[in-house]
Structures are given as C-alpha cells and as structure tokens.
Amino acid sequence: NAGVTQTPKFQVLKTGQSMTLQCAQDMNHEYMSWYRQDPGMGLRLIHYSVGAGITDQGEVPNGYNVSRSTTEDFPLRLLSAAPSQTSVYFCASSYSGYETQYFGPGTRLLVL
Amino acid sequence: DAKTTQPNSMESNEEEPVHLPCNHSTISGTDYIHWYRQLPSQGPEYVIHGLTSNVNNRMASLAIAEDRKSSTLILHRATLRDAAVYYCILKGAQKLVFGQGTRLTINP
Numbered sequence: 001n002a003g004v005t006q007t008p009k010f011q012v013l014k015t016g017q018s019m020t021l022q023c024a025q026d027m028n029h030e031y032m033s034w035y036r037q038d039p040g041m042g043l044r045l046i047h048y049s050v051g052a053g054i055t056d057q058g059e060v061p062n063g064y065n066v067s068r069s070t071t072e073d074f075p076l077r078l079l080s081a082a083p084s085q086t087s088v089y090f091c092a093s094s095y096s097g098y099e100t101q102y103f104g105p106g107t108r109l110l111v112l
Numbered sequence: 113d114a115k116t117t118q119p120n121s122m123e124s125n126e127e128e129p130v131h132l133p134c135n136h137s138t139i140s141g142t143d144y145i146h147w148y149r150q151l152p153s154q155g156p157e158y159v160i161h162g163l164t165s166n167v168n169n170r171m172a173s174l175a176i177a178e179d180r181k182s183s184t185l186i187l188h189r190a191t192l193r194d195a196a197v198y199y200c201i202l203k204g205a206q207k208l209v210f211g212q213g214t215r216l217t218i219n220p
Contacts, residue, residue: 035210044210
C-alpha cells in the first residue's frame with residue numbers, strides 16, 4: 001500500500017491564482033480530512049469527509065473548497081490564493097474517523 | 113472539544129526513559145486519549161491511545177490517571193529518532209483537534 005499520497009510536494013502561487021492540492025489513499029478508508037499547519041503551530045482542520053459525496057467544514061474552512069466523488073480521492077481547492085494561506089497542508093484518512101488516522105507527507109504552499 | 117494542556121518543551125537524554133505529561137481536566141466519559149507525534153518535516157503519526165486502562169504498544173506506554181484528568185506518555189528508552197512534537201488529543205468524535213504539543217529534544 002502507498003498509504004496517503006499528496007501532490008505536489010511544494011508549490012508557489014501568486015495572490016489570486018487558483019490551484020488544487022491532491023490527496024489520495026489506497027486503504028479503502030471512508031474518512032478523509034485536510035489540515036493546515038502554520039509555522040510553530042499545531043494542525044488545524046479545514047474540511048473533512050465521512051464518505052464519498054459527503055463533506056463538512058472544520059475549524060478554518062474559509063477560502064477552501066472540497067469535494068469527494070470517490071472513496072480514494074479528496075482534493076482541496078484554493079479558489080483565489082491569499083498570502084494568509086501560506087502553510088503546510090496535510091491530508092489524513094482513517095476507516096471511520098474513530099480509528100487511527102494516517103497522514104500524508106504534506107504539501108508546502110507559498111503564496112506571494 | 114475538551115482541551116488538553118501540555119508543556120511546550122521537554123529535554124531528555126538518549127537511552128533514558130521519557131515521561132510526557134498531559135492534563136485534561138474537562139475530559140468526558142466517552143473521550144479517548146490519543147497521542148500522535150510529528151517528526152521534523154513529516155506528517156503526524158499515531159503513537160498510542162486509551163480510554164481508562166494503561167496501554168502498551170511497541171512504541172510507548174500510556175498511563176492514565178484513575179480520575180482520567182491527566183495522562184502520561186512514556187517512552188521507555190528514548191532514541192534520537194524520538195525527537196519530535198508530541199500531541200495529546202482527546203477524541204470523542206471523528207475529528208482530531210490538535211493543540212500546540214510538546215517539543216521533545218533528545219540529547220546524545
């Protein structure tokens with residue numbers, strides 16, 4: 001199993017540009033989530049999904065969109081990037097959300 | 113979500129035991145106590161979790177106070193690879209809510 005994979009590893013954007021951060025898992029997990037981690041801080045939940053077709057907001061959802069059309073994939077979209085969205089983004093998955101969550105390696109995003 | 117309180121940082125020596133404390137005085141009866149750690153430049157990884165009884169696994173031990181208002185993660189013999197930020201998280205629902213964690217430094 002590849003586990004949780006994220007692409008790209010690193011991205012530089014200009015203010016106002018849009019992009020999609022990709023997250024995929026091959027463990028047949030129903031629960032997937034996106035976090036952001038700012039320097040020196042803990043992780044904050046952006047959006048999560050309990051299964052295909054179902055998404056919900058976390059602690060810091062503004063500026064981000066998600067969809068879950070398949071069990072395997074959970075992309076995170078930035079519609080109009082802002083410097084405040086400079087951060088490291090982590091995707092995680094688990095069977096139902098109540099069990100151990102497995103994290104991807106992260107995407108480092110710099111918005112100029 | 114119930115909150116946890118951890119020291120910002122701790123330091124220990126290689127091959128010595130490490131006790132990482134966590135206070136959670138507002139824990140509810142259905143909250144599990146989870147520990148994750150984050151090695152430098154990596155995503156968090158699961159360490160251990162428990163509800164009421166002490167727990168052991170290949171990575172660590174978790175000691176839970178009888179009133180469940182505090183817990184301690186025990187690394188029995190720290191190695192340099194254990195240098196990381198350790199997060200104590202109360203989990204009653206599906207979401208993981210991270211605090212600041214404890215930055216553990218291991219001296220050779």
